[in-house]
Amino acid sequence: MRRIGIVGYGHLGQYLTQAIQESNDLELAFVWNRTMDLLTQEAKIPSDLVMRDLRQASEYKPDLIVEVSHPSVTFKHGEYFLQVCDFMIGSPTALADPALEAKLKAKALEHGHGLYVPSGALWGGEDIRKMADRGTLKGLCVTMRKHPTSFKIDGQLRALNEQAKDASVTLYHGPVRALCPLAPNNVNTMAAAAIAAHNLGFDGVQGRLISDPSLSDWHVVEVSVEGPEMHGQRFKVDTIRRNPAAIGAVSGSATYASFFSSTLLAHGKGAGVFLC
CATH class of the missing domain: 3.40.50.720 (NAD(P)-binding Rossmann-like Domain)
Structure with missing residues (x-):
């Protein structure tokens, strides 16, 4: 045991x-x-x-x-x-x-x-890791959307978050490495994605954090994966995960x-x- x-x-x-x-x-x-x-x-x-x-x-x-x-x-x-x-x-x-x-x-x-x-x-983490192992993972972006009260952030992100009263606001869009210290309690899913996508890492994986006042019942995580070109077309997978969550909750229920x-x-x- x-x-x-x-x-x-x-x-x-x-x-x-x-x-x-x-x-x-x-x-x-x-x-x-x-x-x-x-x-x-x-x-x-x-x-x-x-x-x-x-x-x-x-x-x-x-x-x-x-x-x-x-x-x-x-x-x-x-x-x-x-x-x-x-x-x-x-x-x-x-x-x-x-x-x-x-x-x-x-x-x-x-x-x-x-x-x-x-x-x-993170949905599909093992598939992302397998692609990274083979070197076929070419791009990865993780978008997280939450109600404004679900964020534990300070500084510039907090000021932006306060603007999300009637419409959604993008708090950050860029490399995951720079985002992690700005929102350490809210973007662990992105950090997990950077570990799975080890050939891209924290600098290569993109993160997008969106504060959305309409999300009173959910946290939404979107994962966009890009692979190699085949027959003139690029391999792509997009997933959307809706995790039930109360207003103000940092983690969704299914987590x-x-x-x-x-x-x-x-x-x-x-x-x-x-x-x-």
């Missing part, structure tokens, strides 16, 4: 914790949250499962650590996690930092562990189950970086 440690106890962390406790194949190793009172008083997590210091993860003997907190956790503790066991990074926007990405890849190879990136709301499925898949692939 695999032991899973959960880092972060927001809505997604709570969902995963309960799903693991109800699973016949997984065991909860620990739960960590920045606000300890939420675990000890409100959630009433058993005291032996509450980890107060992320530097003590090895003492709980996890087989997999799942981060669903904030990219800053991976910046500070990601290398250590990969020394301990496999690591699933729920905030893969952190990997847009090339130095961190290189360090984590090196640490995974050094200790024989897997760095797993959940596909989240929770997707994350748990990724948790089940995040093992057994050896050392390296893997989409799951």
Whole structure:
């Protein structure tokens, strides 16, 4: 039975914790949250499962650590996690930092562990990866449309978002690498796409972020893939994913189950970086 440690106890962390406790194949190793009172008083997590210091993860003997907190956790503790066991990074926007990405890849190879990136709301991630492996992936654009209240952003993007009152506003259109630090909580799907499309990477994959006040019930993710020319025509695939979501929700409802499925898949692939 695999032991899973959960880092972060927001809505997604709570969902995963309960799903693991109800699973016949997984065991909860620990739960960590920045606000300890939420675990000890409100959630009433058993005291032996509450980890107060992320530097003590090895003492709980996890087989997999799942981060669903904030990219800053991976910046500070990601290398250590990969020394301990496999690591699933729920905030893969952190990997847009090339130095961190290189360090984590090196640490995974050094200790024989897997760095797993959940596909989240990305539809067709495995197909994108296969094309990247063959070098036939020529272009990839991921468009995310959400209600203005679903964005956790600052600076110029926040100012643009405030204009989306009566009509949709494009907050950003360009390389995913530059977008990730501007909206680290909202574009993990784009980061997952950049990992899958490894021949294009964070600089080659395009991201388009749209604030749309008409989307009161959905998050919409559009994935546009371009392949090689064949018989004078370019290969193309376009998908549209409509994920039910309440106004103000950062993650759509279907993403929770997707994350748990990724948790089940995040093992057994050896050392390296893997989409799951």
